[in-house]
């Protein structure tokens with residue numbers, strides 16, 4: 001396969017890979033995120049991949065970066081082929097991810113070799129009700145979210161603004177209840193341990209594993225699984241049959257960790273709603289405010305879920321979806337030996353105005369069918385892949401959209417307005433939106 005020039009490799013490294021790594025692939029570094037926003041580096045990263053496509057045409061580009069081979073697909077069909085081809089020949093367990101995630105989930109499905117993945121993936125799908133918009137524990141989950149959201153609204157009113165620190169603390173209380181159980185609500189140690197491990201994970205294999213903290217963290221998770229408090233994912237981990245090799249409680253760290261991205265997406269979605277009052281009004285009219293009663297029916301909220309999906313399309317929380325080839329792969333321009341990396345750079349596809357006229361504006365309709373219902377195919381014509389796709393797609397998608405849409409529905413009862421508007425409905429939406437700079441005033 002022809003290889004791109006050194007100049008192209010340098011552009012990919014400095015323009016795309018470094019900004020992703022510097023912001024923190026596993027836990028964001030807020031100061032770097034702010035700097036990347038100021039320098040508009042996310043938009044520049046999209047432009048860098050676009051330049052690759054302009055120079056090399058539609059065939060996937062092969063680039064050598066820091067001694068590693070990478071293929072960068074720039075056509076929808078190639079993206080589909082790669083993501084549909086998990087785990088072989090396109091394995092999600094790339095060396096970068098293995099190095100990073102081993103810090104806190106050495107037996108997690110995402111970094112598992114194919115044989116272990118074959119056991120762990122169905123277990124994750126089963127506990128998370130993958131593919132279902134409403135998890136069968138939607139009642140208790142939504143009630144926990146609604147209760148914490150009510151408290152958050154009161155705190156924001158008392159402090160005069162809804163800010164990231166308030167949102168984040170409320171979200172972690174909610175996540176601990178939903179994932180680990182009611183008694184974990186205030187167990188900050190467990191998520192602080194995870195945070196410490198995630199900080200090391202940002203350095204992937206370059207940082208040594210902190211075995212003591214990892215053992216304490218996994219021990220705490222195991223404790224909650226054994227407690228199996230009703231209405232929690234931990235209870236389902238305890239009751240779901242697991243084949244040998246699944247390591248049930250070791251699947252939980254990925255869920256706890258990934259819920260952080262849901263808070264970033266919610267922060268940005270709140271700002272989208274504040275900048276689009278007509279959409280916020282339609283969201284309020286879509287369904288009644290969420291109930292704090294676990295036995296109450298839970299609304300589907302397709303429009304609000306589509307707003308969350310738009311937040312993730314516009315500012316993907318996993319911008320670089322990485323795969324590793326496990327065999328020789330044949331492309332239109334030639335062959336690549338096993339062991340090459342594949343970089344699907346989601347923002348390039350999500351923001352390609354040449355093929356997606358709505359690229360830079362809020363377009364919930366991308367995720368809805370003609371009758372305003374959630375489109376289960378989710379805009380199939382073009383790779384919109386905030387949750388990846390194919391056999392390695394995020395099995396937590398439904399739980400994420402349920403919990404975030406419930407949080408936003410509860411908060412949207414108040415008409416928040418930004419202190420200093422960063423988004424405008426009549427202007428193209430920016431390439432970056434720092435979720436940690438959230439500051440909204442009650443109306």
Ligand code: HEM
Pocket residue numbers: 092097109110111121124128254255256258259261262263265312317318321322385386387388391392393394395396397399400
């Ligand atoms: C906004 C929130 C989230 C987003 C955008 C997201 C997105 C993704 C993406 C892109 C992947 C594929 C990663 C890769 O191939 O490298 C993934 C994998 C995964 N996600 Fe999520 N995720 C989110 C939250 C969650 C939550 C809350 C859970 C669980 C409750 C979860 C469970 C998983 C699992 C288990 C995998 C590994 C799947 C596999 O390897 O087969 N995710 N997620």
